[in-house]
Amino acid sequence: MSARPDTAVAxxxxxxxxxxxxxxxxxxxxxxxxxxALAFNCASAQRDGAHSHGVxxxxxxxxxxxSGWVDGKAVPEVTDIASGYLRxxxxxxxxxxxxxxxxxxxxxxxxxxxxxxxxIHNSHHFAALWPDVEPFADEGLVALSVVNSMTCVVPHGARxxxxxxxxxxxxxxxxxxxxxxxxxxxxxxxxxxxxxxARKGEQLPDGIGVDSQGEPxxxxxxxxxxxxxLPFGGHKGSALSMMVELLAAALTGGNxxxxxxxxxxxxxxxxxTGQLIIVIDPSKAEGGRFAERSYELVRxxxxxxxxxxxxxxRYRERELSARQGVTLTxxxxxxxxxxx
Amino acid sequence: MSARPDTAVAxxxxxxxxxxxxxxxxxxxxxxxxxxALAFNCASAQRDGAHSHGVxxxxxxxxxxxSGWVDGKAVPEVTDIASGYLRxxxxxxxxxxxxxxxxxxxxxxxxxxxxxxxxIHNSHHFAALWPDVEPFADEGLVALSVVNSMTCVVPHGARxxxxxxxxxxxxxxxxxxxxxxxxxxxxxxxxxxxxxxARKGEQLPDGIGVDSQGEPxxxxxxxxxxxxxLPFGGHKGSALSMMVELLAAALTGGNxxxxxxxxxxxxxxxxxTGQLIIVIDPSKAEGGRFAERSYELVRxxxxxxxxxxxxxxRYRERELSARQGVTLTxxxxxxxxxxx
Numbered sequence: 001m002s003a004r005p006d007t008a009v010a011x012x013x014x015x016x017x018x019x020x021x022x023x024x025x026x027x028x029x030x031x032x033x034x035x036x037a038l039a040f041n042c043a044s045a046q047r048d049g050a051h052s053h054g055v056x057x058x059x060x061x062x063x064x065x066x067s068g069w070v071d072g073k074a075v076p077e078v079t080d081i082a083s084g085y086l087r088x089x090x091x092x093x094x095x096x097x098x099x100x101x102x103x104x105x106x107x108x109x110x111x112x113x114x115x116x117x118x119x120i121h122n123s124h125h126f127a128a129l130w131p132d133v134e135p136f137a138d139e140g141l142v143a144l145s146v147v148n149s150m151t152c153v154v155p156h157g158a159r160x161x162x163x164x165x166x167x168x169x170x171x172x173x174x175x176x177x178x179x180x181x182x183x184x185x186x187x188x189x190x191x192x193x194x195x196x197x198a199r200k201g202e203q204l205p206d207g208i209g210v211d212s213q214g215e216p217x218x219x220x221x222x223x224x225x226x227x228x229x230l231p232f233g234g235h236k237g238s239a240l241s242m243m244v245e246l247l248a249a250a251l252t253g254g255n256x257x258x259x260x261x262x263x264x265x266x267x268x269x270x271x272x273t274g275q276l277i278i279v280i281d282p283s284k285a286e287g288g289r290f291a292e293r294s295y296e297l298v299r300x301x302x303x304x305x306x307x308x309x310x311x312x313x314r315y316r317e318r319e320l321s322a323r324q325g326v327t328l329t330x331x332x333x334x335x336x337x338x339x340x
Numbered sequence: 341m342s343a344r345p346d347t348a349v350a351x352x353x354x355x356x357x358x359x360x361x362x363x364x365x366x367x368x369x370x371x372x373x374x375x376x377a378l379a380f381n382c383a384s385a386q387r388d389g390a391h392s393h394g395v396x397x398x399x400x401x402x403x404x405x406x407s408g409w410v411d412g413k414a415v416p417e418v419t420d421i422a423s424g425y426l427r428x429x430x431x432x433x434x435x436x437x438x439x440x441x442x443x444x445x446x447x448x449x450x451x452x453x454x455x456x457x458x459x460i461h462n463s464h465h466f467a468a469l470w471p472d473v474e475p476f477a478d479e480g481l482v483a484l485s486v487v488n489s490m491t492c493v494v495p496h497g498a499r500x501x502x503x504x505x506x507x508x509x510x511x512x513x514x515x516x517x518x519x520x521x522x523x524x525x526x527x528x529x530x531x532x533x534x535x536x537x538a539r540k541g542e543q544l545p546d547g548i549g550v551d552s553q554g555e556p557x558x559x560x561x562x563x564x565x566x567x568x569x570l571p572f573g574g575h576k577g578s579a580l581s582m583m584v585e586l587l588a589a590a591l592t593g594g595n596x597x598x599x600x601x602x603x604x605x606x607x608x609x610x611x612x613t614g615q616l617i618i619v620i621d622p623s624k625a626e627g628g629r630f631a632e633r634s635y636e637l638v639r640x641x642x643x644x645x646x647x648x649x650x651x652x653x654r655y656r657e658r659e660l661s662a663r664q665g666v667t668l669t670x671x672x673x674x675x676x677x678x679x680x
Contacts, residue, residue: 084424085454085624114425115618117455121626142591159645170583172590180586182579233573239522239650242637243510246520250512250633251482253626258640278455278618284425286461286593293590297582300598305499310579 011325030072049317052192053128069268090123129169130183137171137179156238161228164257166244351665370412389657392532393468409608430463461594469509470523477511477519496578501568504597506584
């Protein structure tokens with residue numbers, strides 16, 4: 001029995017957390033470029049209170065690297081296909097360094113052609129999706145991204161799981177304030193949040209998932225033990241999840257969520273699929289006042305009583321983290337230090 | 341009292357229905373080009389059993405044209421902005437002829453740049469959205485379209501309506517079979533379906549809408565009489581509806597769903613907003629086997645027990661209509677004939 005409660009918290013500066021995570025990645029077999037991209041993503045999620053994609057993910061990254069399932073030193077290959085089309089072969093590595101490798105050219109193409117698409121295949125995405133799109137909005141661009149994952153969602157009207165949690169993320173600039181950003185699993189709940197609920201022993205609301213017999217359950221552990229999630233919003237969410245499979249896998253040349261077999265890699269956690277990112281330059285819009293119009297939308301949403309914009313919680317947590325440091329439990333921090 | 345029940349049906353060949361609708365549009369003040377685009381759209385919806393956007397809409401079109409709210413003879417102005425970006429000013433006319441005017445150049449750009457966007461503003465969209473995207477898939481292209489409409493949906497977490505029903509439509513080619521197409525309102529129900537339920541005196545399921553006091557109701561008439569719809573899928577559907585406002589209005593230069601005032605045009609029914617269409621050429625994808633991969637997805641969805649693909653009901657109704665003619669009630673047919 002420890003005298004210290006499991007919930008005791010520590011605060012650590014963002015840059016320090018980033019450096020710590022970077023050391024962990026490198027020690028467990030990634031290149032410096034890969035460690036840099038993953039550490040930034042993961043530290044950002046922790047900083048913004050998106051805990052299911054924060055340091056909670058580190059053991060999964062480490063066991064995956066140890067299993068040989070992902071190439072932590074892969075060098076992505078960018079191919080310039082057309083004036084609005086870029087392709088990246090992530091070479092069996094992570095998606096974030098693949099995006100980083102193509103990012104500058106993607107922005108250039110979007111500004112020149114008005115719209116551009118980045119199709120990443122042969123990639124592993126194990127992270128929050130909003131950090132991939134938010135930086136485009138910071139540069140005044142509109143971005144939409146989808147990534148498919150691994151079979152755990154039953155299509156509406158079917159009996160067995162097929163789709164991944166298949167998130168959709170969107171970011172748009174907004175005059176005088178933070179960009180409008182959302183990142184939503186097309187499943188009724190993100191997989192990481194089910195894991196967190198299971199760890200805490202909490203029950204879930206109705207409509208989230210089914211057990212291994214296909215029966216509705218509120219027990220997160222039963223969803224994880226051979227059960228499955230449901231799409232959000234019935235047949236509509238299911239259609240969107242299907243669209244994500246088509247855009248993130250069929251259109252990129254990546255695997256569908258059910259096509260990879262990691263059974264020979266015990267400890268592997270990262271889905272080996274594809275990712276699509278569409279970037280639009282709103283300065284091409286009639287009138288060219290996109291960011292001001294965006295702000296007008298926010299103003300109107302507030303005037304009809306909206307208390308919190310999508311993504312607003314992240315910005316509040318980010319501010320808090322800037323003042324007092326990024327919050328994690330003492331236990332988590334010690335675990336990280338032992339892995340570095 | 342009529343000896344003939346209201347439900348007595350008539351069958352009419354698709355081409356004949358199209359010609360009849362075209363005469364109605366022309367008689368009520370549209371140009372031939374506009375009549376052609378609208379008649380094809382509306383007859384297609386009726387043919388495919390999408391009754392809320394079929395001949396049910398004709399009285400609304402006619403009263404709108406009579407009110408002077410829309411210019412039935414508008415000649416859309418297409419501007420070539422960049423290698424992947426086209427803008428159309430619909431000049432206060434309908435969106436379908438604006439799309440028709442830009443379509444050829446849009447396809448050319450998508451094939452050349454790999455992706456292209458068409459931003460329509462100053463337009464009225466009063467129709468199903470899938471007829472706008474399905475033809476791209478027939479040509480082997482992937483298409484995504486969004487259109488905002490008129491304030492009738494309460495953002496999740498707000499107290500009063502702001503968004504329109506803001507549909508999202510998607511179409512993708514599929515090897516050896518019909519394209520995969522869906523068209524979904526981001527509201528819990530399409531406005532036309534609420535109107536149809538009210539006309540039939542049917543109650544709605546829970547979670548569709550609120551009455552004029554903001555209280556949940558299952559009575560469609562109360563939703564129509566100063567009440568409002570809810571987004572589908574809670575905060576996620578609401579975020580998508582917000583995205584549609586940003587893409588279809590802010591990005592095109594069109595009105596948001598709450599920005600137009602038709603109070604001086606009694607009888608006006610058509611939202612005066614904008615529409616965005618993104619077209620991608622999947623032959624640019626790694627491997628170039630998009631349609632085969634798309635078919636593999638369908639096969640797998642069927643193998644996990646899916647009985648009906650999104651959009652499948654429309655294809656079945658279409659086949660039936662091809663054999664026996666398009667179905668409408670005798671009453672509807674007589675009403676159409678009297679308007680022509």
